[in-house]
Amino acid sequence: MKIPFSWLKKHVELTKSPAEIADDLVRLGHEVEGVEEPRAAVKGVLVGHILCKEPHPDADKLSLLKVDVGQDAPLAIVCGASNMDAGDKVPVATIGTCLPNGLTIKKGAIRGQTSFGMCCSETELGLADESAGLLILPEDAPVGCEVGEYLGFEEAVIDLSITPNRGDCMNARGIARDLAADGDLKLAEIDDVALAPDGAVSAPSISIDNETDCPLYLGRRIEGVTVQDSPSWMQAGLIMAGMRPVNGIVDVLNYVMLFFGQPMHAFDADKLNGSVSIRSAMKDEPFAALDGRSLKLHAGDLVVSDASDVIALAGIMGSEPSGVTETTTNILLESAFFRPARVSETRRSHAMVSEASMRFERGVDPQMVATAMQQATAMITDLFGGKAGELTVCGSSDNINAGKTVHCSVAKLETRLGVEIPESVDDVLRRMDFGIARSGDKLEVQVPQFRHDISIPEDISEEYARVIGFDAIPEVLPALATTAPARKDTSIHEAVAGGFLQVVTYAFISREEQRLFVDNDGADIELENPISDAMSVMRRSPWPGLLNAAKYNLNRQQAGVALAEQGRTYMRTAKGNSERNVLAWLMTGEVESDAWYGSARSATFFDLKGAVESWLAGRGLTGRFIADDSIQGLQAGQSAKILIGRNEAGRIGRVDGDIAEKFDIDAPVFVADIDLDALHAGKQAKFMALPEFPGVERDLVFLMDRKAFVHGSGNDAILQQVRKAGGKLLTDVSIFDLYEGKGVPEGMISVGVRFTLQDPSRTLTQQDSDATSKAIINAMQKMFSAALRG
Known part of the structure; x- marks a missing residue:
């Protein structure tokens, strides 16, 4: 908002310079963007009287003027305008003048004729965005007078950025009220306009x-x-x-x-x-x-x-x-x-x-x-x-924002500000139309009707701070009550440490994006006044935001994208709106580039699964990945729910091709999420001395029904059973081979399991190894009807 300095002077008799007033406004809490000086911007532009006008001998659209600007001799000026004639008075920018548009006037030749100035239009004086010709001044304009002074250009214009709470200051009188109160100056009364209504004009209904x-x-x-x-x-x-x-x-x-x-x-x-x-x-x-x-x-x-x-x-x-x-x-x-x-x-x-x-x-x-x-x-x-x-x-205006009273403790206000509030400051607020009454430590403040932003003691402390001056408040932290330290959430940092780039996406998405991964079950939280249709509901899944971020990066020649985001999801429940703290991952495109030691490789389900497992292991947790073809938006056969103990904590899988295509992504896209609120505390890492005795490594190969392998969630279910059967001696287990084809009956699959046994207090015997192997074989037979291959 721009306020001409002369307007302020009509409300209060200011004796300070515009620059000093600008400093006072900043101290009073108003943002001053700058101080313009329109009159100074046209200094050197004089009122000129055109004595004669002749056509330019070498240009049809130019004229040669003789202009009296109050100097010893008239100026010869070449002009391209056509709306002036001899006898007119016009603004003339003399040599050396710098106009508001940045043009500096110099002596120069135009089509062979020397020009000693320039006649100006409203545009060149900064009065209009466009104009059809020169600005023709009134006949009584004094020749040689500064045009800025004659036209009443402002001495200064203060450019303010009024904060949203100060609607009362979005006008000259509101700003003048603050200045008058601050400087103990009289605020001018508004002229009382007495209007006698004309009886011939009917009052509107x-x-x-x-x-x-x-x-x-x-x-x-x-x-x-x-x-x-x-x-x-x-x-x-x-x-x-x-x-x-x-x-x-x-x-x-x-x-x-x-x-x-x-x-x-x-x-x-x-x-x-x-x-x-x-x-x-x-x-x-x-x-x-x-x-x-x-x-x-x-x-x-x-x-x-x-x-x-x-x-x-x-x-x-x-x-x-x-x-x-x-x-x-x-x-x-x-x-x-x-x-x-x-x-x-x-x-x-x-x-x-x-x-x-x-x-x-x-x-x-x-x-x-x-x-x-x-x-x-x-x-x-x-x-x-x-x-x-x-x-x-x-x-009636009587009851609008009227009668508001705020009760405060002076001691609390002083503690909040860190300075003593002398009673003399109350007088400044009274001049701002506040009603101030002190009684010991008690302070009662009557709020004026035009101050819609004042309602609590903290607002009053801000008013005192404005008057005292923010610069006067010491840079000392107040004494605060101690609180228990909050545990730092490092979830996203651990994901980033795993090779992912952190992103932050909007919590608002479109209804269409919401339906990609969530059913329309009436649990959406819709915004009453959305910024746009693309931000009309609160997200219930973090995946649409990650897909948009992946699309943005892939469109900028990124061969591969690995993103992670920690944020909240929102939904309506029978008990009200709920929020969940979620960590989500996305991988697509290349995970390894072409190099001398190998070819480029694209992301797979197991790349993301490994990243999630590593993240869980860092927290002392072990997840089980159970195949689940019912997860909306994920491709059947490549999707699973993530169990921590007996609780479902997340999901993982490949995004349906049709959905990926909606985001212009033609490569396989893999996503996962973990509900952080559903995680329990993991096992704390403990130091264990290096074992003194060697371990024993054994391989077992089983033949089992392929359907049992898939429906039993494959690797994870087998490893879980082997760990249970292996007992305390089992230190490591993995699947080293999966085979279908020649030598294996149709519908069957060969699974190779490798496990390690070790006891920190002794060397294991053959009997130990055989007993554990037998227990594992029995467990595989019982759970999967798996037979040991010879």
Whole structure:
């Protein structure tokens, strides 16, 4: 938000320089982006009087001018504009002048004729984005005067970034109030505009059907206006404040809004049908907005309507059909207070933003609603004629954000800030319209109506900090109660240590992506106001986000991708919404590149399975991978659930080809996830001395039904049975061979099991080895009907 320095001076008599005022504003908690100096930017541009105009001898579109700029002799200037003539007064940039667009004026020859300056347009002076010719000045403009001074260019314009909680400061008066209170200066009274309504102009018929969202609405009819451009001083002020002039009526309302903080709107009264009502919109009710968009409104949106159509989205934007144009003669002027939350919800749901909505959703001053109406009415009738009728008032400002009292402990505020709060600071807050009453350590604060952001003691401490100055607060940590140290979650770090790249994806996904891995069982948590359709529900699986990240990387010539993410999944349950802490992996593409020692190799199911097993082993856990073809989104025959003990803790498998294709991935994609909340504490690693006695390694080869091998979850089930049968002497077991083909009956499979036996206290005997082998053979026979091959 830009505020011309002269506007501040109209509210408070400032004696400091703009740079010093900017420093004061920063100390008071306002972000100052910069201080512009428009008058200094056109220093050297003088009022010139064109004495004569002749055609350029070598160019049809150029003219030779003799211009008096108050110097010893007239300047010869070559000009390409055509809208000037002898006798006109125009801005002239003399040699050495640097214009706002960065152009430095130099003496130079143009098609053989020497030019000693340049006549300027509004664009070159920074007054407009485009212009049709030179800026023609009034006849009484004094020759040789600085154009910036003559046109009333601002000494300075302060560019502020107002924080969202300070809606009261999104105008010149709000900023001036803070400066006046801080400097113990008098804040100027607002001129009391006494308007005698014209009895010939009828008062508009207005009703409020939704008093919760609109507790106050003022309307007035003004007849006989002549819509034309606003005066140059107003246009210049609006441009300096960063707004584009539109037409006289709109410019007046924008000027009042920037000056006093109250947004207003004007309707073409002749385009309205019947009485006006402020009500809630019906679902899919049409609305043609001023910005050219056609909207279908949501049920509950607050609107202003006549007897047939919606004429405004309350506090945000008017309708195009009811807008004021150059042909408008009768207007309906609106000034109101709309509930901030309602304006914010409606604006976000329709992705709309306007200067009015930015102020309404932060909260405007209820007492300024009537004042702004009077000020705007007076300016419109003074500048554009017309007769103003009686004011129609619906509701009252008395109870809007009124009567808020915050009780505080001075000692607690001082502890929070780390400094003593002298009573003299109370006077500054009183000048900001706070009611302050101290009684010992007790502090009672009456909050002014325009401060919608004050409700708790912490807000009061912030106000004291602003006045004292944040620089005065010592850089010392306050004494805090000790708490038990939180255990650091290293889950994602351990996954990254396993060769995966950490990613963070959005917790919001589309409904279509949700259905890829989760049934539509009504447990989705849907957002009321999603940013877009692609972010409409809270994720119940981390895999869609990982697939999008994989797609992004593969599209940028990454041959292989290995990603890991730790985040939360969300779902609705009978007991309310629940969250789960999940660690997820994804692998696709190459895991090994071409090299002299071998060829490139793509990721397989077992690469990811090994990574998950290593991660679990690092936590002292052992997982069992049980084949499960029912996992949605994973390919049958290459998917499994992960059991830790008897609890299902995760899933792993290959993504269905059709799903991978939706993400433009043509290579096999493998994913896994672990529910971290479902994990129990693993075995703590203990030191064991190196064994003094050798171990015994034995191989057993079994012949078993292939269906029993697959349905029994293959390797994991066999290894589990061997570990149980091996007893305490078993230190290691693995499957070293799987074979089908010649020599093996059809439907059967040959499985080779290798195990190691060792006792740390003695050398094992043949009897030990034979007993363990027999136990393993019996277990395999019992569990899988497996026979030992000869």
